[in-house]
Amino acid sequence: VGVNGNKVGHLFENISSFVRQCIFSVLNVGPVPSHIAFIMDGNRRYSKKQNLIDGNGHRAGFSALINMLKYCYELGVKYITVYAFSIDNFKRRPEEVVSLMKLMQEKIDELTKDESIVNRLGIRIYFQGNLKLLSDHVRSAAERAMVKTSGNSKAILSICVAYTSTDEIVHAVQVSCEEKWDEIRKNNDGGNLIRLEENVKDKDEHRIGVTNVDRHMYMSVCPDPDIIIRTSGAARLSNFLLWQSAHCLLYSPAALWPEIGLRHLIWVILDFQRNYLYLKEKKKQS
Ligand code: FPP
Ligand code: MG
Numbered sequence: 001v002g003v004n005g006n007k008v009g010h011l012f013e014n015i016s017s018f019v020r021q022c023i024f025s026v027l028n029v030g031p032v033p034s035h036i037a038f039i040m041d042g043n044r045r046y047s048k049k050q051n052l053i054d055g056n057g058h059r060a061g062f063s064a065l066i067n068m069l070k071y072c073y074e075l076g077v078k079y080i081t082v083y084a085f086s087i088d089n090f091k092r093r094p095e096e097v098v099s100l101m102k103l104m105q106e107k108i109d110e111l112t113k114d115e116s117i118v119n120r121l122g123i124r125i126y127f128q129g130n131l132k133l134l135s136d137h138v139r140s141a142a143e144r145a146m147v148k149t150s151g152n153s154k155a156i157l158s159i160c161v162a163y164t165s166t167d168e169i170v171h172a173v174q175v176s177c178e179e180k181w182d183e184i185r186k187n188n189d190g191g192n193l194i195r196l197e198e199n200v201k202d203k204d205e206h207r208i209g210v211t212n213v214d215r216h217m218y219m220s221v222c223p224d225p226d227i228i229i230r231t232s233g234a235a236r237l238s239n240f241l242l243w244q245s246a247h248c249l250l251y252s253p254a255a256l257w258p259e260i261g262l263r264h265l266i267w268v269i270l271d272f273q274r275n276y277l278y279l280k281e282k283k284k285q286s
Contacts, residue, residue, distance in 0.1 A: 023266060024075045030273040033226035035079035036072055037248075039240055040065065042232030042256030049256070055099045060258035062107050066117055071265050073121050073155050079222040081158040083240045087130065087167055101138050104161070108141040112148045122154035128218040129163030130171070156222060163218070165242035172216035176208040179216075219244055226279075227268055231257040247283045249275060 040061055047057025065082060072080050085104065090097060111118050111125065118125060127142040134142065142161070184206060214220060224244040228237070233254040237245065251268045253260070272279075 020071070020074060020262065023262075027266070027269050027273075028076060031276050032076050032269070033272055034077065035081065035223055035225045035227075036077050036268075037081040037083070037225040037228045037241055038065075038068065039083045039228065039230035039238065040257040041230055041234060043258060045232065046256040046258045054096075055103065057258065058100060058103055062103070064258045064260050068260060068265070069123070069157060070117065070121075071262055073123065075265070075269070077155070079156050079158070079225075081128075081160065081219070081222065081225065081241070083160050083163065083238075085129075085161045085163070086239060087133065087162055087164045088239070090133070090162075101135060105138050105141045108138070108145050112141070112145045118149055118157065119152065122152045123149065124152040124156050125149045126156065126158045126221055127161055128158050128168075129161045130167055131162060133162040158219065158222060160218075160240070164239040165237075166239055168218050169213070169243055171218070172213045173208070175216040176212040180206065180208050180212065213243075217243060224248065227251060227272055229253070229260075229264070229268060231255055231260055246286065247279060249279060 043057035043061040045057070046052075046060060047054065050057075050060075052060070069080055085100065089100075092100075110116060113119070117123075125145050127146060131139050131142060138161075142159075219241065224246070225241060225248050227249045228241065228245060228251070230236070230238075230250070230252045233252055235250065235252045241248075249268070249272055251264075251271065253264050253267075255261075255264060
C-alpha cells in the first residue's frame with residue numbers, strides 16, 4: 001500500500017503541476033505582476049479551526065508560503081515579499097514570541113541548505129526590517145541565509161521581520177538626513193559651523209526629497225508591489241509597505257493564510273489584468 005500510495009502521490013503531483021503550467025501559460029498571454037506582497041494573516045485561527053496544538057498553525061503557514069513561492073516563481077513573478085513578523089508582534093504573549101522565533105530560526109536554517117527550494121530555484125533571500133531587534137541566534141541565521149543565497153538571481157524573496165512601515169520610513173529619513181548633512185559638511189571644506197548652518201537654511205539643494213528617502217528604504221531592493229494580498233478577510237495594511245503601496249491592487253480573500261491556494265492567485269492575477277491599464281495610468285499620473 002505504501003509503494004502504491006507513493007506512486008499515486010507522484011502521479012497526482014505530476015498532473016497538478018501540468019495543469020498549473022497550462023493555466024500559467026494562458027495567464028502569461030496578459031501582463032504578469034513583477035512584485036506580489038503577502039500579509040500572512042490567520043495562522044492562529046487556522047490552528048483553532050483544525051484543533052492543532054499551539055504553534056502548528058504557524059507551521060502550516062510556512063508550508064503555505066513555500067507553495068505560494070513556488071506558484072509565483074512558476075508564473076514569472078520576480079519579486080515576492082512576505083510580512084512574517086511585525087515590530088508590534090513582539091507585544092504578543094512571551095511564550096508565543098519565543099516559539100515563533102524558534103520556528104523562524106528552524107525554517108531559516110532549512111532554507112539555507114543547498115537543497116532547499118530557494119537554492120534549487122535560484123531565489124535570493126533578503127530579510128527586511130529592524131534586524132537588531134531580533135535575538136542574536138535569529139539574526140545570525142537570517143544573515144547566513146542572505147549570504148548563502150546572494151548568488152541566486154532568478155527571483156527575490158523579501159521576508160519582513162521586526163518590520164513596520166513607519167519604522168522603515170523613519171529609518172530612511174534619518175539616514176537621508178545624515179547623508180545630506182555629511183555631503184554639506186564635506187563641501188564646506190572645514191569652514192565655520194555656525195556660518196554653515198546659516199548658509200544651508202532654506203536652500204532647495206540642501207533639502208532631502210522623495211528620491212533620497214526612497215533610496216534608503218529597506219525595500220529599495222525591489223520595485224513597488226503591484227499587488228498586496230492579505231488573507232482572512234481583513235482589508236487593512238497593518239503598517240506594511242505604506243510608502244510603497246500607493247498604486248497597488250489590494251486583495252483580501254476570506255481564506256486563512258494556511259488555506260491560501262492556487263485559486264486565489266489565479267483570481268487576483270485576472271483582476272490585475274482587468275485593471276492593468278487603469279493602474280498603469282494612475283502610476284503615470286503620480
Ligand atoms: C499571522 O497570523 C502570522 C504570523 C504573525 C507569523 C507568520 C510566520 C510564519 C508563517 C513563519 C515564517 C517563517 C519564515 C522563515 C519566513 P496570526 O498569528 O495573526 O493569526 P490570527 O490572525 O489567526 O490570530
Ligand atoms: Mg492576525
